[in-house]
Amino acid sequence: MVSVEIPAAAKGQRSPSPKVTPKARLAAIRRAQVWVPTKVASMDLKAGPAGPDAFAPNELVTCQYRDKAMTGATPKFTCVIGQDDELKVKYGAENGEVYGEVAATRLLWALGFPADRMYAVRVACQGCSSDPHTNKRETKNQVIFDPAAIERKMKGTAMEISSDSGWAWPELDEVQEAAGGAPRAHRDALKLLAVFLQHTDNKPAQQRLVCVSDEEGEGGDCEEPWMMVQDLGLTFGHANLFNRAMVGSVNFEQWSQAPVWKEAAGCIGDLAPSQSGSLDNPRIGEAGRKFLADLLVQLSDQQLHDLFETARFSQRRTASVRAATTEQWVDAFKKKRDQIVNRTCPS
Numbered sequence: 001m002v003s004v005e006i007p008a009a010a011k012g013q014r015s016p017s018p019k020v021t022p023k024a025r026l027a028a029i030r031r032a033q034v035w036v037p038t039k040v041a042s043m044d045l046k047a048g049p050a051g052p053d054a055f056a057p058n059e060l061v062t063c064q065y066r067d068k069a070m071t072g073a074t075p076k077f078t079c080v081i082g083q084d085d086e087l088k089v090k091y092g093a094e095n096g097e098v099y100g101e102v103a104a105t106r107l108l109w110a111l112g113f114p115a116d117r118m119y120a121v122r123v124a125c126q127g128c129s130s131d132p133h134t135n136k137r138e139t140k141n142q143v144i145f146d147p148a149a150i151e152r153k154m155k156g157t158a159m160e161i162s163s164d165s166g167w168a169w170p171e172l173d174e175v176q177e178a179a180g181g182a183p184r185a186h187r188d189a190l191k192l193l194a195v196f197l198q199h200t201d202n203k204p205a206q207q208r209l210v211c212v213s214d215e216e217g218e219g220g221d222c223e224e225p226w227m228m229v230q231d232l233g234l235t236f237g238h239a240n241l242f243n244r245a246m247v248g249s250v251n252f253e254q255w256s257q258a259p260v261w262k263e264a265a266g267c268i269g270d271l272a273p274s275q276s277g278s279l280d281n282p283r284i285g286e287a288g289r290k291f292l293a294d295l296l297v298q299l300s301d302q303q304l305h306d307l308f309e310t311a312r313f314s315q316r317r318t319a320s321v322r323a324a325t326t327e328q329w330v331d332a333f334k335k336k337r338d339q340i341v342n343r344t345c346p347s
Helices: 022-030 096-111 169-174 184-197 252-257 286-296 301-310 326-341
Strands: 060-066 076-081 085-091 117-126 142-152 207-211 225-229
Touching: 022 169, 022 207, 022 225, 060 085, 076 117, 085 096, 085 117, 096 117, 096 142, 096 184, 096 286, 096 301, 169 184, 184 286, 184 326, 252 326, 286 326, 301 326
Parallel strands: 060 117
Antiparallel strands: 060 076, 076 085, 085 142, 117 142, 207 225
């Protein structure tokens, strides 16, 4: 098995393509991949994905505010380094996504599942108001946002039939190994990882079908399609009907007590449905369970410590969310990992 680098983002990456036809989209899904081999035990979870556009942990990033419409209710804004290096910044000490998305994307990256890159930083924004998500008026001030997280998109063109159409989790069953797509073990492992993380906000718009090939195949088909999870902010808590952030995003008590499995025997993942979601209580085959277990056990205690420390989980506290130490998060991770390792599933 040869290790291959997951396609990374770069400055000047391609803009989203025109909308694709349902036929072309289905053809891409049938041949899509969801995992690529990595050297799990040597992945640097503190530094994260490398690259010329990467940021060091807790780096102070200076940028110029840009008034740009953004979707979602999470506090975020756009700013620019130089003329064209546009950054998406999530911010706020009480915003669980600032912590959760850094850790979740970094875990997927280390295990070999494609994800956007998130960096835990501080941001000095020239022209920002103190809360640019609600007050978009440009100012003459420089405001420091700490903590903050910057997103770098995975390289590739989104394949959509409408804006934010994404893909629903049942569509993983449309992937055909015989056509060159990901085997069921890889797809089941991704579903089980979503359960492990308690990925509650799993509506289609939170997943992205990406074409990373530079050239089209015969008939204009994408040569290298990937199915990835693109928004992992509501993780490390407990999945819930209304995707409440205080419950679903970096809540130690909720996550540490959430079981991986629905029942004492069998392999139905315990992931409560959300009102907008497309994945709940998935059935996992033995090959997928073992595949994910074999990846997770390669992570050392030091890597897990780096994961939670870099994502600043110990800083996550609100009036209703109790703080937990990095060591407590590591211990909870290992106990939940054991639930996967020690189970045997029907084939």
